[in-house]
Amino acid sequence: MKLKRIFPILLFLILTLTLSACGGGGQAFRATSWPGVTVDQDTVYVAYQQQILALQANNGSLLWSYPAEPSARQLFYAPPAVSEDLLIAGGYFNDLYALDPKTGSERWQFNTAKDRYIGQPLFMGDLVLVPNADDNLYAIDLNGSLQWTFKAEEALWSQPVLDSDRLFVASMDHNLYAVDPTDGSQIWKTDLGGSIVSSPTFVEETLYVGSMAKEVVSVDAQAGKVLWRFPVTGMIWGRPSYHEGNLYFGDMSGTIYAVDAEKGTELWKVEGVGAITGSMTVFEDGIAFVTEDNGVQALSFSGERLWSLLLNGKLYGEPVVAGEYLMIPVTSGDQLLVAVDFSGNQRWAYSLAK
Amino acid sequence: MWDAIIITPFINVLLFIYSLVGNFGIAIILFTMLIRLVTHPLTAKQLKGAQAMQEMQNDKRYLDMQKKYKDDKEKLAQEQMKLYQELGVSPFSSCLPTLIQFPLIIGLYQSVIRSLANTPIELLNLTRQIYPGLLNVAELVPLNSNFLWMDLGQPERLNLPFVSFGIPVLAVVVVIVSFMQSKLMQPPTSPGNEQAAVMGNMMTIYMPVLMGYMAYSLASGLALYFTTSSLVAILEYALMGRLNWKNLLPSRGSDKAKK
Numbered sequence: 001m002k003l004k005r006i007f008p009i010l011l012f013l014i015l016t017l018t019l020s021a022c023g024g025g026g027q028a029f030r031a032t033s034w035p036g037v038t039v040d041q042d043t044v045y046v047a048y049q050q051q052i053l054a055l056q057a058n059n060g061s062l063l064w065s066y067p068a069e070p071s072a073r074q075l076f077y078a079p080p081a082v083s084e085d086l087l088i089a090g091g092y093f094n095d096l097y098a099l100d101p102k103t104g105s106e107r108w109q110f111n112t113a114k115d116r117y118i119g120q121p122l123f124m125g126d127l128v129l130v131p132n133a134d135d136n137l138y139a140i141d142l143n144g145s146l147q148w149t150f151k152a153e154e155a156l157w158s159q160p161v162l163d164s165d166r167l168f169v170a171s172m173d174h175n176l177y178a179v180d181p182t183d184g185s186q187i188w189k190t191d192l193g194g195s196i197v198s199s200p201t202f203v204e205e206t207l208y209v210g211s212m213a214k215e216v217v218s219v220d221a222q223a224g225k226v227l228w229r230f231p232v233t234g235m236i237w238g239r240p241s242y243h244e245g246n247l248y249f250g251d252m253s254g255t256i257y258a259v260d261a262e263k264g265t266e267l268w269k270v271e272g273v274g275a276i277t278g279s280m281t282v283f284e285d286g287i288a289f290v291t292e293d294n295g296v297q298a299l300s301f302s303g304e305r306l307w308s309l310l311l312n313g314k315l316y317g318e319p320v321v322a323g324e325y326l327m328i329p330v331t332s333g334d335q336l337l338v339a340v341d342f343s344g345n346q347r348w349a350y351s352l353a354k
Numbered sequence: 355m356w357d358a359i360i361i362t363p364f365i366n367v368l369l370f371i372y373s374l375v376g377n378f379g380i381a382i383i384l385f386t387m388l389i390r391l392v393t394h395p396l397t398a399k400q401l402k403g404a405q406a407m408q409e410m411q412n413d414k415r416y417l418d419m420q421k422k423y424k425d426d427k428e429k430l431a432q433e434q435m436k437l438y439q440e441l442g443v444s445p446f447s448s449c450l451p452t453l454i455q456f457p458l459i460i461g462l463y464q465s466v467i468r469s470l471a472n473t474p475i476e477l478l479n480l481t482r483q484i485y486p487g488l489l490n491v492a493e494l495v496p497l498n499s500n501f502l503w504m505d506l507g508q509p510e511r512l513n514l515p516f517v518s519f520g521i522p523v524l525a526v527v528v529v530i531v532s533f534m535q536s537k538l539m540q541p542p543t544s545p546g547n548e549q550a551a552v553m554g555n556m557m558t559i560y561m562p563v564l565m566g567y568m569a570y571s572l573a574s575g576l577a578l579y580f581t582t583s584s585l586v587a588i589l590e591y592a593l594m595g596r597l598n599w600k601n602l603l604p605s606r607g608s609d610k611a612k613k
């Protein structure tokens with residue numbers, strides 16, 4: 001009789017495990033992204049999985065972690081925003097935290113959002129602007145009180161960009177918005193024909209935006225009028241990088257482009273570098289970028305290959321400059337963050353097991 | 355391999371339906387119905403096999419051998435095999451179609467989850483699974499995941515102005531529909547097969563609880579799939595005249611068990 005009662009319970013447990021595994025477990029295990037990296041002076045902040053880490057930029061030593069022990073109720077991937085007194089980090093469980101950037105101690109929480117924080121927040125005077133996947137951009141004061149919201153038609157995955165009197169917000173709903181930073185009201189919006197994963201680049205009254213519609217679009221910042229479109233072969237996940245009149249960007253098909261920012265004409269392209277999900281990082285010798293499977297690479301401003309470094313793991317996002325090093329976030333590898341100098345030599349690495 | 359054969363085609367069909375109807379909730383419902391329709395011959399075969407097994411278990415010779423060889427399991431098994439052959443019944447005829455259906459059901463479930471990509475890596479993976487000749491990613495993303503009062507990418511809660519907490523309506527519906535499905539589709543118990551009856555009864559409780567918990571905690575798109583799948587299964591059995599309405603009456607069921 002005992003067996004008769006135990007067997008269904010065992011079967012139930014096996015089914016539970018099977019269905020849970022098929023579904024990817026719970027929300028925590030489904031919600032994945034790459035490490036979010038922010039540099040402030042000599043400290044590197046990394047948001048990855050259940051913790052935010054503060055590392056010393058010159059040697060990778062751990063300064064603090066938040067929470068001190070990993071918690072199953074917290075999940076971080078959005079790059080934090082850092083000011084002198086506050087670090088703002090959004091989580092995948094709809095939670096936003098304000099921390100002391102020197103110690104990692106918690107100051108306050110903001111729990112109004114209804115979805116994940118994927119994009120990096122932005123400090124704007126006495127406010128911090130936080131994009132959320134619930135379609136809202138939240139403007140919160142430095143004590144954690146909501147001041148205004150701007151609602152897009154779909155999720156916001158990227159950091160807004162601030163001009164003196166306008167805020168530019170790119171959305172997964174295909175639109176680029178200009179928003180009044182005093183009250184969050186919409187000034188104009190332009191449909192770019194594809195989801196916009198990254199922030200726009202703002203240079204001299206012009207915005208440059210890459211989208212999943214496989215093109216980079218130049219938009220007049222005053223009225224939102226499209227100035228030119230540059231079609232590419234793959235989807236664009238990163239923001240175009242600007243340097244001395246030229247734009248540099250890569251696409252998912254593995255091609256890097258250099259384009260004249262004013263005219264939208266191609267200057268050169270390098271094919272076959274590997275799938276790119278981030279932006280080009282401009283450093284003194286040229287541009288550096290990461291590819292999903294082919295490591296970190298650098299090209300000169302005229303498109304010649306400078307160096308490459310293969311790392312163990314998948315590389316998404318973009319390198320972040322910290323002093324004389326490039327910080328490379330690593331996903332699914334032994335290391336979480338690798339510091340590479342401008343000649344392509346690895347200087348230190350931080351492993352999760354450390 | 356699993357992805358190439360099952361998941362990727364399923365995702366593309368699901369998203370193709372979505373591109374036609376423009377609503378992911380309706381796409382999930384139609385896709386679940388389509389898969390049930392495609393696997394209907396297997397369901398019918400499974401039922402036929404189960405019916406044959408049940409008739410055999412009511413056969414006098416079968417009942418006699420249960421008593422005669424109750425202390426000799428090996429001999430009992432031999433005699434049962436002889437009877438299977440004599441009556442032309444295959445003991446695997448009811449479970450083989452189930453085994454074939456199982457990967458399809460898991461595939462359906464996984465394709466719904468993956469299509470609801472709402473993190474960067476999930477979206478990256480999804481865009482790589484879409485057939486470019488069939489669907490345009492730029493037009494498809496982001497998916498409109500709103501259906502009725504639900505965001506299909508989030509656990510469902512109905513917020514009412516006079517209630518301070520969100521009510522998990524769909525999770526409750528999933529429990530009720532799953533319970534009805536288990537009860538209605540449970541075959542009548544043959545004499546001498548009490549172990550199967552106990553197991554069946556316990557599963558009618560455990561499975562709805564499991565489904566309800568998953569519907570409560572995971573994306574509501576899955577809860578919608580669970581509900582549709584159960585309702586279509588009930589309809590499918592009803593059309594084949596295989597529903598046991600008596601199972602929904604607990605008193606009569608327990609009387610019968612006592613006998």
